[in-house]
Amino acid sequence: MLRLLSILAVLCLCIPAYATESTAVPKLDIGKGGECVKEPQWMRKNHMHLLTHQRDEVVHKGIRDEKISLKNCIECHASTKDDSVIARDDSFCVACHRYEAVKLDCFECHSGERKSAWLKRNSK
DSSP states (O other), X not given: OHHHHHHHHHHHHHHHHHHHHHTOOOOOBOTTOOOOSSOHHHHHHHHHHHHHHHHHHHHHHOOOOTTSOHHHHHHHHSOTTTXXXXXXXXXXXXXXXXXXXXXXXXXXXXXXXXXXXXXXXXXX
16 A cells, blocks of 8 residues: 555656646747737737638738738748748747647648748749
């Protein structure tokens, strides 16, 4: 009985340390960052709804809101190291989507790099 209690005590001490380590918030390369269109907590929860709404407005109605666009998100959040939001594990979009176990499919159609980086690369 004493042996069983000691094993349980050890397990109880180990589990919180393991849980804290595995659920740690990812470290992000936030690029330039700056003032977002909404506060960070709201964006973490709702950015996909905002982007989907913007997509519907542009595709179905032809209404473009330059303030709320994937292009502007990339301009602010692309890494200053490689001008991308998807190039590395700590890239802005990749790190959060991995942490949340959510498929990141925006960049199957859209570029994950700043346009300026694309222009530089293609002007050679």
